[in-house]
Amino acid sequence: xxxxxxxxxxxxxxxxxxxxxxxxxxxxxxxxxxxxxxxxxxxxxxxxxxxxxxxxxxxxxxxxxxxxxxxxxxxxxxxxxxxxxxxxxxxxxxxxxxxxxxxxxxxxxxxxxxxxxxxxxxxxxxxxxxxxxxxxxxxxxxxxxxxxxxxxxxxxxxxxxxxxxxxxxxxxxxxxxxxxxxxxxxxxxxxxxxxxxxxxxxxxxxxxxxxxxxxxxxxxxxxxxxxxxxxxxxxxxxxxxxxxxxxxxxxxxxxxxxx
Amino acid sequence: xxxxxxxxxxxxxxxxxxxxxxxxxxxxxxxxxxxxxxxxxxxxxxxxxxxxxxxxxxxxxxxxxxxxxxxxxxxxxxxxxxxxxxxxxxxxxxxxxxxxxxxxxxxxxxxxxxxxxxxxxxxxxxxxxxxxxxxxxxxxxxxxxxxxxxxxxxxxxxxxxxxxxxxxxxxxxxxxxxxxxxxxxxxxxxxxxxxxxxxxxxxxxxxxxxxxxxxxxxxxxxxxxxxxxxxxxxxxxxxxxxxxxxxxxxxxxxxxxxxxxxxxxxxxxxxxxxxxxxxxxxxxxxxxxxxxxxxxxxxxxxxxxxxxxxxxxxxxxxxxxxxxxxxxxxxxx
Amino acid sequence: xxxxxxxxxxxxxxxxxxxxxxxxxxxxxxxxxxxxxxxxxxxxxxxxxxxxxxxxxxxxxxxxxxxxxxxxxxxxxxxxxxxxxxxxxxxxxxxxxxxxxxxxxxxxxxxxxxxxxxxxxxxxxxxxxxxxxxxxxxxxxxxxxxxxxxxxxxxxxxxxxxxxxxxxxxxxxxxxxxxxxxxxxxxxxxxxxxxxxxxxxxxxxxxxxxxxxxxxxxxxxxxxxxxxxxxxxxxxxxxxxxxxxxxxxxxxxxxxxxxxxxxxxxxxxxxxxxxxxxxxxxxxxxxxx
Numbered sequence: 001x002x003x004x005x006x007x008x009x010x011x012x013x014x015x016x017x018x019x020x021x022x023x024x025x026x027x028x029x030x031x032x033x034x035x036x037x038x039x040x041x042x043x044x045x046x047x048x049x050x051x052x053x054x055x056x057x058x059x060x061x062x063x064x065x066x067x068x069x070x071x072x073x074x075x076x077x078x079x080x081x082x083x084x085x086x087x088x089x090x091x092x093x094x095x096x097x098x099x100x101x102x103x104x105x106x107x108x109x110x111x112x113x114x115x116x117x118x119x120x121x122x123x124x125x126x127x128x129x130x131x132x133x134x135x136x137x138x139x140x141x142x143x144x145x146x147x148x149x150x151x152x153x154x155x156x157x158x159x160x161x162x163x164x165x166x167x168x169x170x171x172x173x174x175x176x177x178x179x180x181x182x183x184x185x186x187x188x189x190x191x192x193x194x195x196x197x198x199x200x201x202x203x204x205x206x207x208x209x210x211x212x213x214x215x216x217x218x219x220x221x222x223x224x225x226x227x228x229x230x231x232x233x234x235x236x237x238x239x240x241x242x243x244x245x246x247x248x249x250x251x252x253x254x255x256x257x258x259x
Numbered sequence: 260x261x262x263x264x265x266x267x268x269x270x271x272x273x274x275x276x277x278x279x280x281x282x283x284x285x286x287x288x289x290x291x292x293x294x295x296x297x298x299x300x301x302x303x304x305x306x307x308x309x310x311x312x313x314x315x316x317x318x319x320x321x322x323x324x325x326x327x328x329x330x331x332x333x334x335x336x337x338x339x340x341x342x343x344x345x346x347x348x349x350x351x352x353x354x355x356x357x358x359x360x361x362x363x364x365x366x367x368x369x370x371x372x373x374x375x376x377x378x379x380x381x382x383x384x385x386x387x388x389x390x391x392x393x394x395x396x397x398x399x400x401x402x403x404x405x406x407x408x409x410x411x412x413x414x415x416x417x418x419x420x421x422x423x424x425x426x427x428x429x430x431x432x433x434x435x436x437x438x439x440x441x442x443x444x445x446x447x448x449x450x451x452x453x454x455x456x457x458x459x460x461x462x463x464x465x466x467x468x469x470x471x472x473x474x475x476x477x478x479x480x481x482x483x484x485x486x487x488x489x490x491x492x493x494x495x496x497x498x499x500x501x502x503x504x505x506x507x508x509x510x511x512x513x514x515x516x517x518x519x520x521x522x523x524x525x526x527x528x529x530x531x532x533x534x535x536x537x538x539x540x541x542x543x544x545x546x547x548x549x550x551x552x553x554x555x556x557x558x559x560x561x562x563x564x565x566x567x568x569x570x571x572x573x574x575x576x577x578x579x580x581x582x583x584x585x586x587x588x589x590x591x592x
Numbered sequence: 593x594x595x596x597x598x599x600x601x602x603x604x605x606x607x608x609x610x611x612x613x614x615x616x617x618x619x620x621x622x623x624x625x626x627x628x629x630x631x632x633x634x635x636x637x638x639x640x641x642x643x644x645x646x647x648x649x650x651x652x653x654x655x656x657x658x659x660x661x662x663x664x665x666x667x668x669x670x671x672x673x674x675x676x677x678x679x680x681x682x683x684x685x686x687x688x689x690x691x692x693x694x695x696x697x698x699x700x701x702x703x704x705x706x707x708x709x710x711x712x713x714x715x716x717x718x719x720x721x722x723x724x725x726x727x728x729x730x731x732x733x734x735x736x737x738x739x740x741x742x743x744x745x746x747x748x749x750x751x752x753x754x755x756x757x758x759x760x761x762x763x764x765x766x767x768x769x770x771x772x773x774x775x776x777x778x779x780x781x782x783x784x785x786x787x788x789x790x791x792x793x794x795x796x797x798x799x800x801x802x803x804x805x806x807x808x809x810x811x812x813x814x815x816x817x818x819x820x821x822x823x824x825x826x827x828x829x830x831x832x833x834x835x836x837x838x839x840x841x842x843x844x845x846x847x848x849x850x851x852x853x854x855x856x857x858x859x860x861x862x863x864x865x866x867x868x869x870x871x872x873x874x875x876x877x878x879x880x881x
Contacts, residue, residue: 067772069771088776094774105772108765114761118773124755365688370617370629378815381815381860382857497696543704546704548699552693552695552697556697557693563686
């Protein structure tokens with residue numbers, strides 16, 4: 001059997017409104033230079049929580065720890081009231097987390113249909129649920145239904161982005177981790193994703209967004225965290241934060257230029 | 260720098276001198292160590308520093324051996340000319356092999372070089388110039404006694420081995436050396452930095468060909484008699500790679516430590532196994548190679564950076580943390 | 593003309609079997625990103641397993657294949673548990689190094705157990721030929737070609753249509769993205785290694801069916817597997833089978849004009865030409881690994 005026998009609870013019903021908490025996480029590859037050094041943050045349902053920071057601040061590592069791709073050295077991760085610090089990605093998916101990595105993450109030589117099926121890998125033993133999810137997906141994105149026999153690599157950039165989003169949403173996640181949506185992606189495609197993020201927030205989902213594109217991210221944010229050198233720096237609601245944006249970012253620019 | 264060179268010359272002179280003071284029986288035990296030291300250093304530049312697993316040292320060894328033997332027997336050339344011919348043949352072979360395979364990354368290069376040995380063996384078995392499977396008998400040096408010859412061959416191999424060590428030592432401190440290490444760490448990044456990776460790799464591969472070819476030529480003369488199946492064999496490669504990696508690939512010191520160590524352990528194990536286990540027909544010939552194979556597995560599992568790497572880690576001077584974490588990031592860890 | 597026809601047909605039959613010998617290598621390379629240098633040795637080990645079981649129990653070929661598959665599955669499991677599991681997060685070079693050591697151990701243990709002598713498996717019921725018009729097709733050739741086709745077909749269907757097969761293809765394209773979707777890619781790699789080994793075992797049975805063999809013959813089967821991979825590429829197992837077929841036919845036709853002892857040279861010329869032509873393509877493919 002592939003996969004662990006991690007508890008697979010019903011993501012769609014049990015955890016419709018779960019907050020995601022990262023508590024004093026230390027992570028990295030060498031004790032003398034942790035990438036994250038006691039980082040704490042919290043993402044609430046119906047909110048877009050944004051994590052900002054200069055290059056190398058550890059933003060992407062935050063998401064990787066939350067999703068179980070990097071094991072933390074110390075600290076804990078909770079979703080709702082459940083400690084998930086040691087769970088593999090598969091179990092986190094089952095608890096309603098989903099992760100959209102940087103860049104283009106479709107499998108180019110798999111068909112659209114197969115790509116979507118991979119999005120339902122955690123339900124591979126539950127045919128009824130898979131069929132229902134696919135039906136829902138095709139109802140929402142009829143384009144994909146027409147394209148389903150095509151190889152994902154042959155789609156246009158916009159269609160690939162749509163496929164990624166559709167695949168992300170297939171298991172009906174409640175907590176969305178989104179990594180650098182504007183890196184390596186054409187600007188018009190980035191906008192598609194921001195629109196989706198706002199929609200997900202309005203549907204009550206918990207969204208945690210890591211972004212280089214400070215202004216765009218802050219414009220859809222409800223709450224903002226900033227990191228510097230793997231530590232929490234500032235955080236606050238968007239309104240409070242917007243005024244200090246220029247000052248903070250200016251500082252990072254100097255950090256980037258003078259490492 | 261100059262003092263180091265002087266030291267190497269002195270060490271070489273001392274080793275050569277000592278070989279003439281010792282009993283030739285003892286010296287003969289060290290002949291293979293000297294030969295494999297040379298080959299392991301030849302392998303070291305690309306395999307150790309550059310991280311390209313060259314499993315074709317036996318190809319260079321064989322090309323050198325047959326090149327020299329053909330020059331000596333078919334064309335009646337003297338020993339120096341024959342050795343030169345052997346080295347040239349090996350380098351030409353290395354050039355062809357390198358151009359065909361060095362653009363392909365790691366795994367493919369490894370298996371290409373591995374396969375090259377068998378292809379060359381089959382060719383040597385077939386074509387007329389090598390006398391096919393009958394093998395070649397080289398001219399003898401009947402005026403010299405066995406004892407004298409043993410010492411001469413030891414000296415020839417050890418001079419080659421120490422020369423190769425000096426070259427590796429120099430390269431380690433050169434731009435070429437750091438380019439090789441950069442290729443091992445992250446080849447695409449090295450390319451972006453303007454390193455002409457193909458040229459750097461090819462030169463390191465040709466160094467292996469040169470040293471392997473010279474060692475092969477000397478071996479042909481020392482053995483007097485060579486067959487394709489005993490020269491073009493993966494057991495030669497196995498020993499070279501094992502000795503270099505066990506000592507520490509990517510360090511000039513690695514083969515210097517690894518070669519005597521591996522040969523010593525192997526001899527000891529055969530002795531122990533031979534005395535503990537009672538074999539119906541004596542110790543099987545395969546035992547030595549099984550031991551080498553197991554040692555290679557053990558080194559890969561527990562000592563991938565060799566003894567030199569182990570000592571470095573004890574001293575807390577492990578590979579730069581930055582480079583390691585970057586690799587982890589690149590793999591999406 | 594009849595000679596040419598017979599030659600082509602026997603080249604096709606033999607070629608399918610050549611394709612099978614390259615299948616394990618293609619599969620572990622294309623999907624598992626490891627070149628298993630032990631492939632030749634494993635093929636010979638499979639041949640010796642088949643020979644031993646046949647001599648002991650006179651089993652039929654299908655049972656032999658299944659038995660060898662099971663044993664190779666167990667062997668893969670043992671190697672995975674003892675060695676490869678610990679190498680997943682180490683570099684490719686270390687894995688290759690360890691596999692090289694494993695290959696040497698297996699080769700020498702094989703030659704220790706079964707001696708270095710040439711041996712042959714003679715199945716009495718398969719010693720005659722089937723006459724079909726002017727063609728005379730040896731039963732062993734037909735059976736081994738059938739094994740190759742069935743093994744490839746089953747593998748193809750498995751990859752194309754099962755969930756696990758899709759996950760294998762997805763992981764081959766991006767280990768990280770597959771992990772993000774919940775695929776346990778380290779288990780997937782173990783399965784890929786297992787399939788590669790089982791394919792080597794099956795190929796070993798066909799070697800035993802068709803040729804006399806000895807432990808040191810591992811090299812010629814590794815070379816054959818490598819040529820098949822270079823000609824057929826590593827993306828598609830059907831093109832691997834096709835590559836074997838092309839090589840088989842080319843070798844058979846060359847055999848009409850080239851003396852027997854030089855036939856290997858034809859193969860190597862084939863390898864050199866294929867490498868020249870495919871170098872760019874392979875290089876590009878390697879970069880994406």
